[in-house]
Every structure is written in C-alpha cells, then in structure tokens.
Amino acid sequence: MIDNLAYAARARLTAGAAPTAGALAWFDWSMHLALSPGKQRSLWLDAWRKQWQFARYAQQSGLQASCPACVEPLEHDRRFADPAWQQWPFNLIQQGFLLQQQWWKEATTDVRGVSEHHEKMVEFAARQWLDMMSPANAIATNPEVLRATASSGGLNLWRGAMNFLDDAQRQLTGKGPAGAEGFEVGKDVAVTPGKVVLRNRLIELIQYAPTTRKVGAEPVLIVPSWVMKYYILDLSPHNSMVGYLVAQGHTVFIISWKNPDADDRDLGLDDYRQLGVMAALDAVGTIVPKHRVQAVGYCLGGTLLATAAAAMARDGDERLASLTLLASEIDYRESGEVKLFVDDSQLAWLEAGMWRKGYLEGWQMAASFQMLNSRDLIWSRRVREYLLGERGSLVDLMAWNADTTRMPYRMHSEYLRHLYMNNDLAEGRWQVDGQPVTVADIRVPLFVVGTLRDHVAPWRSxxxxxxxNDSDISFVLTSGGHNAGIVSEPGRPRRSYQIATRKAGARYRNPDQWQAETPVHEGSWWPAWSAWLAHNASAQVAPPPMGGKSGSGKTLGAAPGTYVMQK
Known part of the structure; x- marks a missing residue:
C-alpha cells in the first residue's frame, strides 16, 4: 500500500512515464559504449568522414547551381521536400541535420552488450530528440515559414498564434480539436441504421437494419478494440465498413464498449470475454438461431476474440463459422515500438497511476501512439498550424481519434503483463476457466489483415x-496504417493490397518471401473480404428480424446507442 501511494504520487508528476526505465536504458547503452573502444573508434571516424563530406558539399554548393547531396531524407520524411530547402543556406542546414541524424542512428545501435530493449529505447529517444530539434521546427531555419512570413507580412504567425491559443483553450476545457464539432456521433458519423439489442454493464450490442432482400445465413459479429470507440468501423456513410457489409448482403452486429470509470476498476480480461464476446454471441444466436457466426475482431478486439475462439474450440463450442482478424496481434514478441513503453519498470509506474484512479486515462494512450510517429503527428502538424498558420480541415478519422476512451485498472494490467509482456496466449499459458487455451485449436477459416505502415501492430507480427494456427489462412497486406489501412473503402485513391491463401497443411513462407511473391492489386481489400465472407456463408436467406435478447422484436433504442456517447 505504501509503495503504491508513493509510486502513484510520482506517476502524477511524470504523467505515468517511468524515469527509471529511461535511466536504465541510458546507463546500459552509455556504459557498454564506454567499454567498446572499437565502436568508439568507428564513431569518431564516421564523424570525421561526415564532417569532410559536409565541408566538400558546402564548397561545391557555393560554386555550382546543384550538386549531389551528402545524404537523402528517409523514405517517409517529407520535412525537406520543398525546393527551397535545396537553396543556400538552407541546403547546408538540412544536410547538416540529416548527417547528424544518421550519425546518432549509428551511435545508438550495434553497441555490443546492450540489451535489445534498451538499445531500441535509446535509439527511439535519440530520434525523438532530433525530431524536436529539427531545423524545420524553427522560424529562422525554415525557408517555407520565412517565405510565408514575407509574403503575408507576418499574418501567418498571427494566425498560428491564434491556432495555438485555440488549441490550448480546447485542451484546458476538454473540448475536441478544431473541427471535431462537425462530426457528431449519431448525426454525422455512426449513422448506419440499427438498433441496440443487448445492454449489460460492459457492452451494447447493435444490430443493423438490412438493405438487401436476401442476406448470408451466417451473421457477422464485429468485436472492436476497447481502447477506441467502435464507430471507427461506422464512420461517414461513404467509408463505413458496417454500411458496406450491410449493402453487400450481410447481417451485421457490432459491440459498443462502455467507457469505464472508477467503479469498473476490477473488471478483468475474462470479464471482457464473458460480458463482451460471449454475451454478444449468445444474443446473436438467439436472434439468428441455428446458424453459426462469422466473427470479426479489430486490434485488441481481435486478440480478445482469438482468446474466446480458442476457448470455444477447446470446449467443443462450434458456433463460429469463420474468424477475421484486422490488424490484430496474437504473438507479441515482435510488436514494434509500442513495446518501448512497456517493461517492468514502466508497468510499476503505470499500474500505480491506474490504481489511484481505477483506470488509465484515454489521453495517455493517445499520447503514446502519437510519439510513435511524432515527426508527422506532432512536429509537422505544429509547423503547419502554428508557424505557417494553416489550419487543415479535420476529417472523420481524425475526429474519431480524438474521442478517447479509458481502460480499467485490472484489465489493462492483466493485458500488459500477461498477453503483451509474457506472451502467454501465443505460448499456451493463458488460462480460461482454469485451463490453458491455444489458438492452434481453432479450426475455422481465418482472414487476417495487416497494414504496411502499422506502428501499433506491425504486419510481420x-x-x-x-x-x-494450421487452418486455412487468407492473409491480406494493405497499404496505409493501423487505422487508415483498415478504413479503406472502395474508390479511395492510392490504395492497394496483396492477398494469398495458405491452405491447411501447406508449407510456411516467411513474411518477406510472401510479400515478394504475392501480386499487388490496386484498390480496396474490402470486396475481397466480402467475397470471402459470402463464400463461407451456407445460403442466402431472408433477413432476420430486429430483436432483443429473446428475438421477439424487442429493442433497447436506436443505434449508435448510449455507451458510445460516454465521455
């Protein structure tokens, strides 16, 4: 108790971040670097080589209109794309910065003896620091900002100051970002017609009204992540996955999770399985009897669904006809940079903060995700809005992203310790009803989607x-990131995907081989998925009635329900 109080008090000062975790990583790296004369020599030589390259480039750029750069920006780095960065003296500024960035990458990696986790933490911290110190972030060293200031007489800086004050006021008053008011839930987004057919202390289950004369006999049940509002899959009418599935002749149900508060602190992962997935399956089975269910899980909802499916397979429960996992990890050993925020030291601080309140604040999770791509989500956005004075129009996905949710103390701690850190589900140690479960027991066809630029659930993971699992697996790799790659409606420009099916018993191909050998298709992956769902449907039938738990037509209100409105 005393330790919890002490940790909780300190966690408030650091917003839940553990300084001990960073200190341990820095100590591990710095001590091993100090004991590695060969690495030190390599870094000194590389520093001299880069200085010589820079001096030669500075001389040549002063004599020639154009000359080859010392180093090019990384593939997705758009900070120096404007032609003005190629003009003196800004070409020297950006080349000096990129050379420094390259040197620090070499300095923080491949130091013998440093643990892999600490190496990635130090590399990440160095990259965050450099992104913050980028010349693109300062008025005097950014030619785009100087040009805008000169052409507008400084009005861009005035507009930027107003944007900053508006954002500060919104943050202090708890309002959403500028433009979010144009995406009201139930009016502008989450508008696919439907009814709430089940409500318990954790979920509302929504059944959507059919729009076709016949539907697939097997209904579709969607389990979204509990760290987000469900309506990412029912955004605006033009990009609603739910609306698309309904229009393709599927009976669709979706879980809307409650936004937990302090009273829900003791809800655990098994409560989410029982009150969420299993309760929803029971209700769907009552409304659509005698037919199995095509279950879909997104992000952590997919992890939870896989856990439930594994327990069902172990116990001989055959209510599932197929399983779709969207950007969902089961094995967390290679889960990407999100794992930098999760180790024993960090968890001690995080759990103390959650213990005090009973939940994890939504903004803390959102901030962690922003840090994974701070170059675009933090610094480039601030340059555009505060220095250039340009307030871009908010899109529905960005408005949804600002509608954060909380996570109960017990559930989030169990998830992080057992599934994320210990990898208990993938390695057969996670228990349901006192017995271990394994996804190897699942014997239904799987449709699995990864996204190319996923910072949360890397596609190789x-x-x-x-x-x-040795069932039939249709794997899709689509362009985009964790959210935009999934919300990828037909007709959206610059979309592509790869798809291939590994039949049960076929040989394994590693991910790089799979990517190299699988053809690329232009457009959205949604039609391929809809066709796969239709293939797994046994027949076309009349749509089932909209019903409550008894299937008698009783409903509990119109979609999107009440839980999604909770702040």
Missing part, C-alpha cells in the same frame, strides 16, 4: 498467425 500479425503475420505470425501462420506459425500459431
């Missing part, structure tokens, strides 16, 4: 389902 998602691909590891091939090592854990």
């Amino acid at each position: 998602v691909y590891k389902i091939h090592l854990l």
Whole structure:
C-alpha cells in the first residue's frame, strides 16, 4: 500500500512515464559504449568522414547551381521536400541535420552488450530528440515559414498564434480539436441504421437494419478494440465498413464498449470475454438461431476474440463459422515500438497511476501512439498550424481519434503483463476457466489483415498467425496504417493490397518471401473480404428480424446507442 501511494504520487508528476526505465536504458547503452573502444573508434571516424563530406558539399554548393547531396531524407520524411530547402543556406542546414541524424542512428545501435530493449529505447529517444530539434521546427531555419512570413507580412504567425491559443483553450476545457464539432456521433458519423439489442454493464450490442432482400445465413459479429470507440468501423456513410457489409448482403452486429470509470476498476480480461464476446454471441444466436457466426475482431478486439475462439474450440463450442482478424496481434514478441513503453519498470509506474484512479486515462494512450510517429503527428502538424498558420480541415478519422476512451485498472494490467509482456496466449499459458487455451485449436477459416505502415501492430507480427494456427489462412497486406489501412473503402485513391491463401497443411513462407511473391492489386481489400465472407456463408436467406435478447422484436433504442456517447 505504501509503495503504491508513493509510486502513484510520482506517476502524477511524470504523467505515468517511468524515469527509471529511461535511466536504465541510458546507463546500459552509455556504459557498454564506454567499454567498446572499437565502436568508439568507428564513431569518431564516421564523424570525421561526415564532417569532410559536409565541408566538400558546402564548397561545391557555393560554386555550382546543384550538386549531389551528402545524404537523402528517409523514405517517409517529407520535412525537406520543398525546393527551397535545396537553396543556400538552407541546403547546408538540412544536410547538416540529416548527417547528424544518421550519425546518432549509428551511435545508438550495434553497441555490443546492450540489451535489445534498451538499445531500441535509446535509439527511439535519440530520434525523438532530433525530431524536436529539427531545423524545420524553427522560424529562422525554415525557408517555407520565412517565405510565408514575407509574403503575408507576418499574418501567418498571427494566425498560428491564434491556432495555438485555440488549441490550448480546447485542451484546458476538454473540448475536441478544431473541427471535431462537425462530426457528431449519431448525426454525422455512426449513422448506419440499427438498433441496440443487448445492454449489460460492459457492452451494447447493435444490430443493423438490412438493405438487401436476401442476406448470408451466417451473421457477422464485429468485436472492436476497447481502447477506441467502435464507430471507427461506422464512420461517414461513404467509408463505413458496417454500411458496406450491410449493402453487400450481410447481417451485421457490432459491440459498443462502455467507457469505464472508477467503479469498473476490477473488471478483468475474462470479464471482457464473458460480458463482451460471449454475451454478444449468445444474443446473436438467439436472434439468428441455428446458424453459426462469422466473427470479426479489430486490434485488441481481435486478440480478445482469438482468446474466446480458442476457448470455444477447446470446449467443443462450434458456433463460429469463420474468424477475421484486422490488424490484430496474437504473438507479441515482435510488436514494434509500442513495446518501448512497456517493461517492468514502466508497468510499476503505470499500474500505480491506474490504481489511484481505477483506470488509465484515454489521453495517455493517445499520447503514446502519437510519439510513435511524432515527426508527422506532432512536429509537422505544429509547423503547419502554428508557424505557417494553416489550419487543415479535420476529417472523420481524425475526429474519431480524438474521442478517447479509458481502460480499467485490472484489465489493462492483466493485458500488459500477461498477453503483451509474457506472451502467454501465443505460448499456451493463458488460462480460461482454469485451463490453458491455444489458438492452434481453432479450426475455422481465418482472414487476417495487416497494414504496411502499422506502428501499433506491425504486419510481420500479425503475420505470425501462420506459425500459431494450421487452418486455412487468407492473409491480406494493405497499404496505409493501423487505422487508415483498415478504413479503406472502395474508390479511395492510392490504395492497394496483396492477398494469398495458405491452405491447411501447406508449407510456411516467411513474411518477406510472401510479400515478394504475392501480386499487388490496386484498390480496396474490402470486396475481397466480402467475397470471402459470402463464400463461407451456407445460403442466402431472408433477413432476420430486429430483436432483443429473446428475438421477439424487442429493442433497447436506436443505434449508435448510449455507451458510445460516454465521455
């Protein structure tokens, strides 16, 4: 108790971040670097080589209109794309910065003896620091800002100051970002017609009204992540996954999670399984009797669904006809940079903060995700809005992203310790009803989607389902990131995907081989998924009635329900 109080008090000062975790990583790296004369020599030589390259480039750029750069920006780095960065003296500024960035990458990696986790933490911290110190972030060293200031007489800086004050006021008063008021839930987003057919202390289950004369006999049940509002899958009418599925002749149900508060502190992962997935399956089975269910899980909802499916397979429960996992990890050993925020030291601080309140604040999770791509989500956005004075129009996905949710103390701690850190589900140690479960027991067809630029669930980690299950697996790799790659409606420009099916018993292909050998298709992956769902449907039938738990037509209100409105 005393330790919890002490940790909780300190966690408030650091917003839940553990300084001990960073200190341990820095000490591990710095001590091993100090004991590595060969690495030191290599870094000194590289520093001299880079200085010589820079001096030669500075001389040549002063004599020639154009000359080859010392170093090019990384593939997705758009900070120096404007032609003005190629003009003196800004070409020297950006080249000096990029050379320094390259040197620090070499300095923080491949130091003998440093643990892999600490190496990645130090590399990440160095990158965050450099992104903050980028010349693109300062008025005097950014030619785009100077040009805008000169052409507008400084009005861009005035507009930027107003944007900053508006954002500060919104943050202090708890309002959403500028433009979010244009995306009201139930009016502008989450508008697919439907009814709430089940409500318990954790979920509302929504059944959507059919729009076709016949539907697939097997209904579709969607389990979204509990760290987000469900309506990412029912955004605006033009990009609603739910609306698309309904229009394709599927009976669709979706779980809307309650936004937990302090009273829900003791809800655990098994409560989410029982009150969420299993309760929803029971209700769907009552409304659509005698037919199995095509279950879909997104992000952590997919992890939870896989856990439930594994327990069902172990116990002989055959209510599932197929399983779709969207950007969902089962094996967390290679889960990307999100794992930098999760180790024993960090968890001690995080749990203390959650213990005091009974939940984790939504903004803390959102801030962690922003840090994974701070170059675009933090610094480039601040340059555009505060220095250039340009307030871009908010889109529905960005408005949804600002509608954060909380997580109960017990559930989030169990998830982080057992599934994320210890990898208990993938390695057969996670228990349901006192007995271990394994995804190897699942014997229904799987449709698994990974996204190319996923910072939350890297696609190679998602691909590891091939090592854990021997059923038919149709794997899709789509362009975009964790959210935009999933919300990828037909007709959206610059979309592409790869798809291939590994039949049960077929040989394993590693992810790089799979990517190299699988053809690329232009457009959205949604039609391929809808066709796969239709293939797994036994027949076309009349749509089931909208019903409550008894299937008698009783409903509990119109979609999107009440839980999604909770702040």
